[in-house]
Amino acid sequence: MDNQDHLRILKNKIIGNLDAKDSLARDAPSILQCLSLEYTSSTRIEAANVLYSLSSGSQSTLAQLVKHNALTSLLTSLSQLDAQSSPRLKAALGRAVRTLVCSLADLIGPQRWGILPTVPAHLRQSAHVALDDFLQPPALDIWLPLLQDATLYPFLCATIANGIRTHTHRTALCEWLPPAERAKANKGKRGWEKRAASITSPAPSSAPFSPVPHAPSWVLHELLRGSTSQGATSPKVAASLEALAALCKDNPAACSFxxxxxxxxxxxxxxxxxxxxxxxxxxxxxxxxxxxxxxxVKTTLGPSFLTSGGAHHHRPSGVLTTHPAFSICLTILHNLLTDVGSDIENEPMRTKACFIVSSLAVDDRDIAEAAVDCGAIPAALTAIEWTAKPRRATPNIPIDGDITMDIDTDPEEEESQVELELREAAFTLLATISLTNTEFTRQIVKRDAVPEKPIVSSLIAPPPSTNPDNQRPHLFPLISQSIAHPNLGVRFSALQLARAFSRALGTLRTTFVDSDVPRAVIDIITKDDPTSKRDDLKPTTESEESSEAEHRGVIVTALMVLCNLLNDYASFREKMLKEDLVKQLVRKTHSLDDEIRLNAMWALKSAAFNAKHDEVTLIMGALTWDHFEDLTNDPDWRVREQAITLLRNITVSAQEITFTVNGLGLERLNNILLAAMSRSDSETVENSIRALNNIITESTHDALGTNKPLLTLLKTHLSHSSVAVRHAAASCLCELLARYPFRHRELREIGIEQALRAVLGGRDRVGHGHPHTPTMVTGSGFGAALGNVGPFGAGVAGGAGSSTLSSGRFPGLGMVDTPGLMGRESDREVLDAVKLALALLEKGKE
Structure with missing residues (x-):
């Protein structure tokens, strides 16, 4: 048997068989050898076909291909093509290159759509090296000119569309020029002039599609010709457009080009x-x-546009609607949402449309609102209904004439991969728009609960019926089922949608109560946790963490949901705390993954907000004071912030303050506060000052209220760059001066009066009072950003219950005058607190 027949047998054997692919990949060198010129064209074609099949294999298969430099071998074969090479050989090599590059891009990330599976760090690194080599100038000189070959063109376009996902790689392709053109451009130039004009030159921000002068890009020229030339076939046009979309993503200069x-x-x-x-x-x-x-459009309306008139978290009202690109944006949304809501059986097209709208609306309230106006909610619900309704009806098998027998089938077996991908995409779309505005969440829930007569039979809005089941919401049961679904993308998107819903107070206190979503989320947190089998709570090793059955992105998102479910206004909060959930959250705080550790601490902090004393005891008993102290010194500043905010939340009443002081001891407590108030991040500093404000009582005043290092930091923070920190420091000083009117010696010794007057520019000598109450914080529930796992953002812990200054009486001072603003400080609340502190100092002298 010759090599050609042997390779054909191997190709047929491994199709759809991952185990066979893993086994064959170990013999990759012998297959790669068959690509060389010494073999016949037919043998090289079969070898390329085998590599194409292996490139869609498991991670262990891809690891073997990377180890044996399969991409380099394919690149060498491309360099050996000539005018006499057969189209079949070109197609086989192009197909193998396309699939392998796309698989490597999936190993590295970021994801193009949805969520990527967990990849070991060593495999990700080796794949990164292989893909970088493929995009270096010597390699680009080999395969980019082949875009002019009609046979290879669609495969190379798909390689660009699916394999180019970072700004560095986009830049490499956009700046590439053929060797002859590079030489011509540099001819006659001095050394410092030989830097060719770059496609990545900054684009003017005044117009949406403003041109970039003198920015040649050979690749963009070729793709544009392929998409707009007369007589181009639809497959060629689509391939060209997909490649252009990949190169224009987050690339303002390419868009302008x-x-x-x-x-x-x-x-x-x-x-x-x-x-x-x-x-x-x-x-x-x-x-x-x-x-x-x-x-x-997304790039045009991106950060450069938002900051053109100043820094804005959201665009000023009316700016988007008057922008020249907005009409194009509306047309895009209308076209895509029409496809999403259609009843045609083209799931891949509807899936892609959902993801495109999601990427356009993510973290953009204006575009999300425009999407809702264009019908995003009913369109997404229709798509979800399409994936959930039993289109494959239970067959009725005729038996003996008119008698029929119903054949019950397992619904999970009926779900195809394309249907699951559509459900994932539709969930993602609803989550994306809901995260921008809780009003959209209420619209979704309202539409789900009210029966209507739709164009097609609808799961979300079934036709009126006497059956009471038709009057119940259908979306939340589907979310609950999807959270436990074996498909990773479905689980992750369902949790993102649950996270969006849990941020709406009305939904959290009504629809969530009647659903199984909280139970499903808890099951994710407790499922197959490797640390749950340990007797200790020591940090897990990297190998142990990688053995977790659940994806880290799913765990992180589930923790984000818990941040909201454990808030004090959640009706099922107490029940959740009794179900051993606290112990599982504490185990997550020992994780080596920063995002898991952060969101576990965020959930514990939310659980401690407005908690009863027995709940505080439960939380801190599971966390332990030693581990809490470690978390206040965590390498990740966000974890440190959550730990200090937890301290602030558990030091509200006198009973809890005594509990905390007894648990930590005054010396450790002093060290924790000193370290936190010395941090560079303003959130940690502010919450540490608020915690100090709570903790200083009659029993702790001598140890903390007269501690000169703490008081010196407090004085220093009167001039902090953050208004919130300055306000916290001034408010804390007011409390110290008011509670202990005749114990101001330490404050005077560190020069507090001079510091206060400096804030006012040395002019005002009066203050403005406010009643004191201990302050607490609960998280907004946004959790942490997920980096390369998803498109959703993070929120900073809010100051629920923070004390604010308002005009009125302060005990012993009567009405306090508040003259106009004079001096360096411009924030009114800080000025009021400083004036009050000076008034209290004056009163202490009497």
Whole structure:
């Protein structure tokens, strides 16, 4: 048997068989050898086909391909192609390169859509090296010119579309020029002039598609010609547009280049021709052009635009609607949401449309609102219904004439991969828009609960019926089932949607109560936790953490949901705390993963807000004071902030303050506060001052209220760059001066009066009072950002219950005058607190 027949047998053997692929990948060198020129064209084709199949294998298979430099071997084979090479050989090599590059990109991240599986660090690093080598200039000189080959063109476009995911890689492709053009551009130039004009040159921010002068990009030229030339087939146009979309993502200069370049008819720009493609009758072309335009719009309306008139977390009202790109944005949303809500059986197209709208609306309240106005909510619910309704009806098998037998089938067996991907995408779309505005959450719940007569039979809005089950919400049971689904993407997206819903107070206190979502979330936290089998609570090793059955992104998102479910206003909070949940959260605080550790601490902090004394005892008994002290010195400043905020939340009443002082001891407590008030992050400093304000009582005053290092830090923070820190420091000084009016010696010795007057510019000598109450904080429930696992942002712990200054009487001072603002401080509340502190100092002298 010759090599060709042997390779064909191997190819047929491994199709759809991951175990067979793993076994064959160990013999990758012999397969790669068959790509060399010494073998016949037919043998090389079969070898490439085997590599194509292996490239879609498991992580262990890919590890073997990376280990044996499969991508380099394929690149060498591409370099050996010539005019006599057969189209079948070109197609086989192009297919193998496309699949392997895309698989490597999935190992490295970030994800193109959805969530990527967990990848060992060593495999991710080796894949990163292999992909970087593929995008170095010597390698680009080999495969990019092959875009001019009609056979290889669609495969290389797909390689760009799915394999280019970082700004560095986009820049490498956009700046590449053929060797001849590079030499021509540098001819006659001095050494310091040989740097060619770059496609990544800064683009003017005044117009949405402003041109970048003198920014040649050979790759963009080729892709634009492929997408707009007359006579181009629909598959070629779609492939070109997908590659352009990948290169224009988060790349302002590349987006501007599309406007600046001359169109195919020699007038205007390519953008006009691209916009016309939205009318194409081919669904693949329509999706591809809308993805490209969405990336251009998102980049155009991105950070450079937001900060052009100053730093804004959200755009000023009316700016988006008057922006030139907004009309294009509305057209994109309308086109995509029409596809999402359609009842045609084209799940891949609807899935991609959902993800494109999500990427356009993520962290952008204005675009999310526009999406809702364009019908995003009913469209997404229709897509979810499509994946959940039993389209494959239970067959009725005729038996003996008119008698039929119902055959009950397992619903999980009926779910296809494309249906699960559509459900994941639709969940993600609803979560994305809900996270921008809780009002959208209420609209979703209302639409889900009210029966309507839809165009097609609807799970979300079933037709009226006498059956009471038809009057119940259907979305939340599906979310609960999906959280426990074996499909990773479905689990993750369902948790993201639950997280969005849990941020709406009305939903949290009503619909969540009647659902199984809290139980499903707890099961995620407690499922297959390797530390639960340990007798100690020592940190787990990297190998132990990687053995967790659950994906870290799913765990982190479940913890984010718990941050909201454990808030004091959640009706099932007490029941959850009694179900051994606290112990599981404490175990997560020992994780080596920063995001897991952070969100576990965030959940514990939320649980401690407004907690009863027995709940505080339960939380701190499981956490232990020693581990709490370790967390206040955690390497991640966000974890330290949550630990200090937890201290603030558990030092509210006199009973809890005594409990904390007895547990930590005054010396350790003093050290913790000193370290926290010396941190560089303002959130930790503010919460440490608030905690100090709570803790200083008659019994702790001598140890803490007269501690000169603490008081000196307090004085220093009167001039902190953060208004919140300055307000906390001034308020704390007011409390010290008011509670102990004749014990001001230490404060005077450190120069507190001079510091206070410096805040006012040395002029005012009066203050403004407010009644004191201990302060606490609970998290907003946003949790932490997930980096390469998802598109959703983080929130900073809010100051629920924070003391504020208002006009009125302060015991012993009567009404306090509040003259106009004079001096360096501009914040009114800080000024009021400083004036009150000076008044209290004056009174202490009497």
């Amino acid at each position: 599309l406007k600046s370049d001359t169109g195919p008819n020699g007038e205007g720009g390519y953008m006009q021709s691209l916009l016309l493609l939205q009318r194409s009758s081919n669904p693949e072309v329509r999706i591809a052009i809308n993805e490209l335009l969405a990336n251009i």
